[in-house]
Amino acid sequence: MTTTVQTYDRKPLTPPGGHKKVLLHSCCAPCSGEVMEAMLASGIDYTIFFYNPNIHPEREYLLRKDENVRFAEQHGVPFVDADYDKDNWFARAKGMEWEPERGIRCTMCFDMRFERTALHAHEHGFPVMTSSLGISRWKNMAQINDCGQRAAGRYDGLSYWDFNWRKGGGAARMIEISKREEFYQQEYCGCVYSLRDTNQHRRSQGREPIELGTKFYGRDEEQGGG
Numbered sequence: 566m567t568t569t570v571q572t573y574d575r576k577p578l579t580p581p582g583g584h585k586k587v588l589l590h591s592c593c594a595p596c597s598g599e600v601m602e603a604m605l606a607s608g609i610d611y612t613i614f615f616y617n618p619n620i621h622p623e624r625e626y627l628l629r630k631d632e633n634v635r636f637a638e639q640h641g642v643p644f645v646d647a648d649y650d651k652d653n654w655f656a657r658a659k660g661m662e663w664e665p666e667r668g669i670r671c672t673m674c675f676d677m678r679f680e681r682t683a684l685h686a687h688e689h690g691f692p693v694m695t696s697s698l699g700i701s702r703w704k705n706m707a708q709i710n711d712c713g714q715r716a717a718g719r720y721d722g723l724s725y726w727d728f729n730w731r732k733g734g735g736a737a738r739m740i741e742i743s744k745r746e747e748f749y750q751q752e753y754c755g756c757v758y759s760l761r762d763t764n765q766h767r768r769s770q771g772r773e774p775i776e777l778g779t780k781f782y783g784r785d786e787e788q789g790g791g
């Protein structure tokens with residue numbers, strides 16, 4: 566791994582069991598930027614696992630993934646590009662189309678992503694898995710941790726690291742890094758239903774609907790939702 570890490574005042578991190586090898590499920594570059602740099606600063610040997618079949622449409626999926634690939638390459642971090650099996654995601658979301666964000670559709674969505682992450686960890690000798698999902702202020706961390714622990718619990722010797730990436734200045738560094746890198750700034754959680762609901766909310770406030778691929782951190786004032 567290269568060591569082009571910005572110097573920040575962070576406490577050293579210790580994954581569960583004192584392990585140094587971690588599989589990081591990443592949802593996007595803005596959320597994983599701080600998580601990645603914090604783990605590098607602690608000498609943790611990690612691989613990114615990008616499995617997010619929830620993201621719709623495909624153009625948005627590619628925008629988010631490509632940004633994450635670029636940042637991983639910049640830091641010399643291995644990146645596993647998993648399937649975009651969106652048909653399976655839609656099949657699992659059936660009947661939950663009108664559920665609110667943070668509800669049961671989101672539990673299904675986290676479960677699905679973490680189940681695949683846990684399988685990869687199990688098959689490739691990672692004793693610890695974690696995720697960048699919880700760093701976003703838009704997410705329910707307890708819900709994410711529950712899903713992560715459930716998925717890791719399927720395999721002996723695999724733990725879910727429920728570290729709170731927001732604390733100790735993590736949330737602020739997440740924004741700083743996103744601005745420094747001018748990351749693509751998504752304006753909705755990811756699925757077609759969150760896009761619909763966010764646009765509905767914007768319309769109710771007299772705002773224009775989301776235009777994909779147009780906002781970047783550091784170039785615009787408003788902070789979007791991931």
Ligand code: SF4
Binds near residue numbers: 619667674755756
């Ligand atoms: S709102 Fe976000 S977490 Fe919930 S189902 Fe949609 S993409 Fe998944």
